[in-house]
Each structure stands twice: as structure tokens, then as C-alpha cells.
Amino acid sequence: MPGGRLREWARRNLTEPRIAVALVVAGAPVTLAGALLYVLPGPGFPVLVIGLASLITGLVMLGSWASSG
Helix, strand or coil: CCCHHHHHHHHHHCCHHHHHHHHHHHHHHHHHHHHHHHHCCCCHHHHHHHHHHHHHHHHHHHHHHHHHC
16 A cells, blocks of 8 residues: 555654644744735735744644643
């Protein structure tokens, strides 16, 4: 079955806390870039919304993991 090794690797290594940390680490600079682009010429509002969504999702995931663990 193609992709079986990849699926097993992902099941072992992509845990919820790691995904949450990745979302927070990626969401913070995207949010800052969106805030900069909001005042500079560029697509500021959509970038800001995407950054805030990933940042908030990561923080909620970390909070739920910390309170249950």
C-alpha cells in the first residue's frame, strides 16, 4: 500500500501538542505581517485574519492539551 510508511510516521510524530506549537509559531509572524500590511499597501486584512485564526487555534489546542494532561 503506497503511503503506508508515511501514514505510520505521521501517526507517531504529528501529535496534537506539536501541531499546536507549529500553528502558534506560524501564526505569530503571519499576524504581524498582516498588521503591517494593514497600514501598508497590500492584502492586510485577509493576512491578518489568517494569522489570528491560526494563532488562536494553536493557543486553544495547547490550552486544552495542558488542562487535560
